[in-house]
Amino acid sequence: MQNRNNEQMTRLDDVATIQEKLSSFYLEALSALRRSEAFKAEQTEMLSAPFLLNVHAAKAYFKAPIRVMFVGQETKGWLCRLPEVLDDPTTRVPALLAKYEKGLLADPGHSLFLRTRRLLESELTGGVPGSVIWNNLFKMDVYKGKGKSRNARNHSVALTEFSAKLFRFERELLQPDVMIFGCSATHDNVVKSLFEAPTRQTVRIHVPKELWHFRHGRIDCFRTLHPAVARFGRHRTVQKHYQTIIQEIKSRKQDSFAADAILHQAAKTAMM
Numbered sequence: 001m002q003n004r005n006n007e008q009m010t011r012l013d014d015v016a017t018i019q020e021k022l023s024s025f026y027l028e029a030l031s032a033l034r035r036s037e038a039f040k041a042e043q044t045e046m047l048s049a050p051f052l053l054n055v056h057a058a059k060a061y062f063k064a065p066i067r068v069m070f071v072g073q074e075t076k077g078w079l080c081r082l083p084e085v086l087d088d089p090t091t092r093v094p095a096l097l098a099k100y101e102k103g104l105l106a107d108p109g110h111s112l113f114l115r116t117r118r119l120l121e122s123e124l125t126g127g128v129p130g131s132v133i134w135n136n137l138f139k140m141d142v143y144k145g146k147g148k149s150r151n152a153r154n155h156s157v158a159l160t161e162f163s164a165k166l167f168r169f170e171r172e173l174l175q176p177d178v179m180i181f182g183c184s185a186t187h188d189n190v191v192k193s194l195f196e197a198p199t200r201q202t203v204r205i206h207v208p209k210e211l212w213h214f215r216h217g218r219i220d221c222f223r224t225l226h227p228a229v230a231r232f233g234r235h236r237t238v239q240k241h242y243q244t245i246i247q248e249i250k251s252r253k254q255d256s257f258a259a260d261a262i263l264h265q266a267a268k269t270a271m272m
Contacts, residue, residue: 014062015055015056015059015062016056018055018173018174019054019055019056021173022052022053022055022169022170022173023093023097025166025169026050026052026093026166027089027090027093029162029165029166030050030085030086030089030093031089033086033162034086036158038156038157038158038161039156039158039159043155043156043158043159044081044082044083044086045081045082045083046142046143046155047081047082047140047141047142047143047155047159048075048077048078048079048080048081048082048140048141048142048143049078049079049080049081049082049084049085049092049096049099049140050078050082050085050096050139050140050166051074051075051078051096051100051135051136051138051139051140052093052096052097052100052139053100053133053134053135053170053174054097054098054100054101054104055133055174056097056101057100057101057104057105057130058104058130058131058133058134059130060125060128060129060130060131061125061130061131061132061133061174063128063131064124064125064126064128064131064132065125065126065253066124066125066177066178066249066253067133067174067175067176067177067178068120068124068125068131068132068133068176068177068178068179068180068249069132069133069134069135069171069174069176069178069179069180070116070117070120070132070133070134070135070180070182071134071135071136071137071179071180071181071182071183072113072134072135072136072137072182072183072226073136073137073138073153073183073187073226074136074137074138074139074140074141074142075136075140075141076141077141077143078096078099078140078141079092079095079096079099080092081143082140100134103134104129104130104133104134105129105130112227112228112230112231113182113226113227113228114134115227116182116227116242117132117134119242120132120180120242120246123246123250124178124246124249124250133174133176135167135170136163137163137167137181137183137187137190137191137194138153138159138160138163139159139162139163139166139167140159140163142155142159153186153187153190160190160193164190164193164194167194168194171194171219176219177218177219177220178219178220178221178222178249179216179219179220179221179222180221180222180224180245181221181222181223181224182224182225182226182227183223183226184224184225184226184229185209185210185212185223187223188212188223191223195214195216195221199216199217200214200215200216201214201215201216202214203215203220206241206244207241210224210225210237210241211223211224211225211241211244211245212224213248220248220249220252222245222248224238224241224242224245225237225238225241227242
C-alpha cells in the first residue's frame with residue numbers, strides 16, 4: 001500500500017480534468033456500443049442504464065490518506081433502460097452522473113451495501129462523505145421480470161466485456177490503493193479476469209470462498225461476501241470479515257507511514 005503525502009495528492013482542481021476524461025471515455029464507449037452488433041436489440045431492452053462514476057461527488061477520495069474503492073455486483077434498476085441512453089447520450093450521461101452523486105452521498109437507507117461503504121469511510125478515510133468511491137463489476141443490471149433478481153453475471157459476453165473495459169479504465173485513472181470487492185465467490189471468475197496473472201498475486205486466503213486477499217501491482221485487493229448476505233442469518237460472519245479487512249488495511253497503512261518516516265530520516269541524515 002502506498003502512502004500519499006501532500007505533494008503526491010491530486011489537487012481538487014484536477015478533479016474536473018479527471019471527470020472530463022471519464023465522461024469522454026463513457027461517451028465514446030456508448031457510441032461504440034450503439035454501433036456494435038454484439039448487443040442484440042432484445043438484450044439491450046433488458047439492460048438498465050449504465051453505472052457511471054462522478055468524481056465531483058467523490059472529490060474527498062483524492063484527499064483521503066488512502067484511496068479506497070468499494071466494488072459491488074450491479075445496480076438494482078438505474079435511472080432508465082439502456083436504449084434511452086444510447087438514443088440520447090449527451091442528455092442522459094449528465095443525468096447518470098447526478099444519479100451516482102445521489103447514491104454516493106445520500107442517506108444509505110436500508111441498503112446494506114451502501115451502509116457498509118459508509119462504515120469503510122468511517123474506519124479508513126476519516127468519515128468524510130464521498131471519500132470511499134463506489135464502483136460495480138457490471139455496468140448494467142438485467143431486468144428479468146418483476147420481483148426477479150437483476151444479476152448480470154451470466155447475461156452475455158458482450159455485457160461482461162463492456163463492463164470490464166470501463167472498469168479497467170476507471171481503475172487506471174483513479175489509482176486506488178485498496179479495492180474491496182463485496183461480491184461473493186460467485187463472481188471470482190469475473191474478478192480474476194480483471195486482474196490477470198502474473199500481476200495478480202494471492203497474499204492470503206483467510207476463509208475459503210469468503211475472504212480472499214490478493215495484490216495487483218501496488219493495489220491491495222480483498223474479495224469477500226456481499227453485505228446483503230447478512231440477511232440470510234450470516235450477520236456475524238459478514239461483520240467479522242469486513243472488520244478483518246479494515247484491520248488489515250489499518251495495519252498496512254501504519255507500516256507505510258513507518259517506512260516513510262525511516263526514508264525521511266535517512267534523507268535528513270544524508271544531508272547533514
